[in-house]
Amino acid sequence: MREAAFVKQNKDKWLEFENILTNKTQIDPDLLSDLYIEVTDHLSYAKTFYANSNTERYLNQLASKAHNTIYKTKKEPKNRLISFFKTEFPTMFYQHHRELLITFLVFALFVFVGAYSTASEDDFVRSFGLSDAYVNATLNNIEKGDPMAVYKQQGEFHMFLGITLNNIKVALFAFGYGILLGVGSLYFMMQNGIMLGSFQYFFFQQGLLWESARTIWIHGTIEISVIIIAGCAGLVMGNGMLFTGTLPRLEAFKRGVINGLKILMSTIPFFIIAGFLEGFVTRHTEMPDWLAILIITGSLALIIFYYVIYPIQLHRKSKLQLEQKNSVELHLTQTN
Secondary structure, rough: OOOOHHHHHHHHHHHHHHHHHHOHHHHHHHHHHHHHHHHHHHHHHHHOOOOHHHHHHHHHHHHHHHHHHHHHHOOOOOHHHHHHHHHHHHHHHHHHHHHHHHHHHHHHHHHHHHHHHHOOEEEEEHHHOOOOHHHHHHHHHHOOOOOOHHHHHHHHHHHHHHHHHHHHHHHHHHEEEEEEHHHHHHHHHHHHHHHHHHHHHHHHOOOOOHHHHHHHHHHHHHHHHHHHHHHHHHHHHHHHHOOOOOOOOOHHHHHHHHHHHHHHHHHHHHHHHHHOOOOOOOOOOOOHHHHHHHHHHHHHHHHHHHHHHHHHHHHHHHHHHHHHHHHHHHHHHHOO
């Protein structure tokens, strides 16, 4: 695109943004963030195709002014953490639903691979899915009439703390492997998917599929879900290196790392909930089926709402606000 055409296409938006910054016009923070991101994208494009031009210099000044206004002079609210989980993260995560879907599909595929492999080869569960010690201990518990006894061996608090820390460590690995262009995180999903599939099929072979599912998924619904989300964070980081868009590669990578870390941070409360359930609730295998089902479905609904439905709702709301704002400005322009 020729420079003149580029300027003509975007000039009104730049002037609008400059007017907002100069007059300190009140605007929804999400919309202000969207405008800032768009201007920085335009700046990157201008640096690539119109280096050292007046357009580049103007956009550089505008982006610097916007950065100072949005970040440096901004007072952090006291409820910054609440704002992060309520607005900032879900708004950002909407952009990464595609990576979430890919990560989930890879994980689900290898769950079936693990189950099929265990069905085809009896020793698979010992050689790849689970350790000999775990399988032998579980078979021993089955003979004693308490197949889920493994969840009753430790004290409640110690189990809660140990499981929570271990799950966070697993999430860090799922994210960290994303540095290998995202492939590492998908490989991590493959490993965990095979393990889960072989684990569940092992209990099916023992005639205990329902008993295991109603017990394990009390905590496993949230635990497995957020491991997949941590893998999504790693994929986001990897994609930052591969798919730069209009940004320089280093800038795209930085943005991928930051967004990936935000996704990872969002999982911590859920890992705490999963650890609490495993430490204090799962051990009560005598609970009625309806209560176990209620906990499992409630956990699944929470995950789907926060990571899928809620970000879509915020995106639609932000889009509607922007359309209404543009409509008002167009009306005022035509009136004048």
